[in-house]
Amino acid sequence: MINIVFWFFVILTIAAALIVVLSKNLVYAAMALLVTLLGVAAMYIFLWADFLAGTQVMIYIGGILILLLFGIMLTHKITSVRISHTNVQRGVGALIVAAIFAGLAWMVNITPWLNIPVQEPQQTVHDIGILLMTDFLLPFEVASVLLLGALIGAAVLARKES
Template sequence: MDLSAVAFYVFSILIIGSAAIMVFAKNIVHSAFALMFTLAGVAAFYALLYAGFVAVTQLLVYVGGILVLILFGVMLTTRGYFEKVRTRTVALLPSSIFVAIIGALLIAVFVTTEWSKMPLEDGQVTMTGLGELLLTDFMLPFQVTGVLLLLAIIGAVLMASRARYPQQRPHPDNPGHPEGDPKGPQEPGQDPQQSADGDKGSG
């Protein structure tokens, strides 16, 4: 057994174990980090297949982009980012049947397919060639992708700023006072507790 076969089995165990943790973990943050190891294992598979560009793209897009987006979405929710995930018992039966059918189909394909035993060789397309293609023939899709990523970053910043500094609406009884704050707006840097104590002392 050569080193590539050992690496294949190691990364297979990593992917299966982290995927199981991702599915059965009740903490959504733990599931997100288990997803990170699953996606990293898939990137390692691409590296074993001499697809270095696809492996790096897997790490940058999925691990560095999608996973961070999931964590941001969890942390910016009002429930907090250690919310427990509860799966209803009614949903376990149909999901288990669906997983069993998919697993049976994959096993059937794996057993009945005559896999090629030709040795893998390094591909003709290099990183330099891919870079030239992205900046010549595929310039427009490359620039559009950059604009979409920029819009996603701007949207994430706006979501974070709104979650940190929520806007106050006027109180229905007194338009001059913010809703839920009969004392009115506080001065910048002023502690609301100190303001309340000062009002009691003056009264």
């Protein structure tokens, strides 16, 4: 049963990614990107990487994709704009993609999958939280202060002069 659900998400993610690339309507492409990112988050859950799944949803879907959708909605007449897919670099890009796919397929083929030991699933969120509050407390706080400074700087720049 788990294999069926996993392959459902794999096929859904690949199909949505193809729609993102091949769609001529930006709104459809953005919605397909939403499905693609949700599919990737589902695959992270299958890999017992619950922290990465949550991060995927919060950062990419909750932040970047919503920003992209606001940009599309606030741009006038963006739904009627058609994107041209004819390009000089299309053939070169297809060759590069085929070479990368062939390299990845070769690497998957030569990997001795049966010799790799299976690890027990772990609670990654708990372990990351413990590490952030003990061993990596100083870098965590430095990153927090840096983000706070960027937020204050953005607020100062966005403020209207009276």
